[in-house]
Amino acid sequence: MFFHKTKDIITLFHKAGSPASVRAVAVLKQASANASQSATEDQASDHSHQTHAQRSEFDLNVTEDPPTTDQLQTILEYVGQNKIKSVVSGANTVTEALKTFKESPDSFKRPVVVDWNNGKAVATESESEILKMVNELSK
Incomplete structure (x- = not known):
């Protein structure tokens, strides 16, 4: 019997006027297209033993809305203590970040890419960092 695992969901917290954010959308759309193309090829020719690691398909959710407080807390856990200031301007701890964000939602820096399932x-503005995260999750 053959079960398909549900697709992972990757969310991009996007800012339309930001060149870095616009690039992140392009990078993620390309990665998504590549993943679904390779999934189709895999189904066409049965590779029971995959030799190349390719990202499995994922659903891309692009939003200009700020994260909810719960989502922000989760994102801060995912990035870790030393990267908190890359998510919320001027914050060094989760408590500071949540307080700053509550007072000023604009303190949330975009683009932020989140893989909820993994x-x-x-x-980051770095395309290679985004691709590294997306491609790491193929296993």
């Missing part, structure tokens, strides 16, 4: 997030 517990990873990157707040």
